Amino acid sequence: MTARPDPLASVIAPVLPPVIALALRPVPEPALPLTLPPPRVTPLPRPATLPTAPLRPASAMLLPDLAAILKGRLESPGELLTAPDPAALGAAILRQLRQAPEATGPGFRASQLGRCIRQLAFHHHGVRPDGREVDYRARATFALGDVTELLLVTALAEALATGAAPGWRLGEVRGAGGQGTVELALDVPTPRGGVRVVVPGHPDGILHGPGDLPGQPVALLEVKSTSSYGFTAWERSLRSGAGGWGPGDAYWWQLQAYLHSVGAAWGYVLALCKDSGAIAGWWQERDEGFPERLSRRLSQVVSSAGPHDVPREGPGGPIGPVERIGARGRPLKGHGDLPSFPCGYCAWYRPCWGPRLEERVSVDWRGRPSRALRLREETEGGEGA
Numbered sequence: 443m444t445a446r447p448d449p450l451a452s453v454i455a456p457v458l459p460p461v462i463a464l465a466l467r468p469v470p471e472p473a474l475p476l477t478l479p480p481p482r483v484t485p486l487p488r489p490a491t492l493p494t495a496p497l498r499p500a501s502a503m504l505l506p507d508l509a510a511i512l513k514g515r516l517e518s519p520g521e522l523l524t525a526p527d528p529a530a531l532g533a534a535i536l537r538q539l540r541q542a543p544e545a546t547g548p549g550f551r552a553s554q555l556g557r558c559i560r561q562l563a564f565h566h567h568g569v570r571p572d573g574r575e576v577d578y579r580a581r582a583t584f585a586l587g588d589v590t591e592l593l594l595v596t597a598l599a600e601a602l603a604t605g606a607a608p609g610w611r612l613g614e615v616r617g618a619g620g621q622g623t624v625e626l627a628l629d630v631p632t633p634r635g636g637v638r639v640v641v642p643g644h645p646d647g648i649l650h651g652p653g654d655l656p657g658q659p660v661a662l663l664e665v666k667s668t669s670s671y672g673f674t675a676w677e678r679s680l681r682s683g684a685g686g687w688g689p690g691d692a693y694w695w696q697l698q699a700y701l702h703s704v705g706a707a708w709g710y711v712l713a714l715c716k717d718s719g720a721i722a723g724w725w726q727e728r729d730e731g732f733p734e735r736l737s738r739r740l741s742q743v744v745s746s747a748g749p750h751d752v753p754r755e756g757p758g759g760p761i762g763p764v765e766r767i768g769a770r771g772r773p774l775k776g777h778g779d780l781p782s783f784p785c786g787y788c789a790w791y792r793p794c795w796g797p798r799l800e801e802r803v804s805v806d807w808r809g810r811p812s813r814a815l816r817l818r819e820e821t822e823g824g825e826g827a
């Protein structure tokens with residue numbers, strides 16, 4: 443890693459307050475890829491007055507505790523200051539009743555970037571889905587998630603409008619009919635030359651704060667509702683100092699795409715536990731190595747002749763069946779099971795795993811039916827993938 447000196451910093455840093463001077467420190471260059479030329483990203487502004495240096499959330503003056511502010515607003519119902527649009531809130535429910543099936547074909551969306559790359563390839567090559575369908579439980583869950591996320595966004599906008607965090611404001615929020623499109627443009631190298639990939643996305647809100655430049659926000663808001671399992675894992679990561687999401691988390695890819703697309707240095711994640719109503723929040727930094735990492739993943743997809751050319755690989759590493767062989771070489775209970783996430787939720791699990799796939803309905807820890815996938819031992823004919 444080398445550091446790039448910033449000429450502007452050396453001229454004006456001595457006369458700036460400490461927080462801004464820290465923002466002007468040289469920024470580390472991302473490491474070069476091992477096998478592919480570095481991707482070119484546009485726009486990727488590196489504004490001199492944004493905190494691109496490794497500021498930590500301990501800088502409470504610069505980075506307020508928005509989760510605490512939000513909880514205070516939820517506990518103190520009062521006059522609405524931001525004129526939220528009830529129609530936009532209601533649209534989140536109606537969307538589930540009229541939503542068309544997900545279109546497949548070339549192109550990527552920011553919300554998909556953390557998926558298994560073979561799954562991205564099925565989508566990219568326009569393969570007809572043949573796997574997990576969106577059933578009534580999924581639709582109800584999506585609607586509940588959308589509505590509760592909108593509640594949090596709206597409550598945070600209201601809290602900031604009262605001046606709870608001086609200098610901070612939430613704009614372009616979903617509940618106010620906002621949520622505009624942002625785009626990340628990336629030149630992805632392939633053996634046949636570079637391919638321009640444009641990834642659109644919809645952040646939950648733009649956080650305007652001290653350090654904003656015209657057209658260049660200091661931070662973005664991302665709201666997620668999750669199960670107790672996911673929420674506990676994120677809390678554990680925060681407690682350990684690991685910082686919430688990392689490259690092994692699917693949502694990290696979505697948030698980083700948003701941050702790079704608008705040049706924001708920070709994302710604020712608001713997380714809601716669907717089972718308990720608990721709320722957590724944390725600041726997440728823009729990662730300068732993200733474009734290179736993303737380019738490597740997408741390169742495998744856009745270079746492929748079909749999905750089966752692309753490895754089964756999630757953001758956390760390769761995906762495969764459980765291997766549990768006993769001392770005498772006999773398969774033990776659980777041997778061959780496929781991960782319920784992502785494979786059990788994948789719209790292409792049948793073409794992905796082929797004729798060795800076994801599907802059954804099991805009962806989850808709540809006593810509810812749940813899809814379970816298993817791979818039979820290899821027989822003549824191979825796995826068909």
Ligand code: SF4
Binds near residue numbers: 559
């Ligand atoms: S079934 Fe699993 S490994 Fe295959 S594409 Fe889907 S998520 Fe990836």
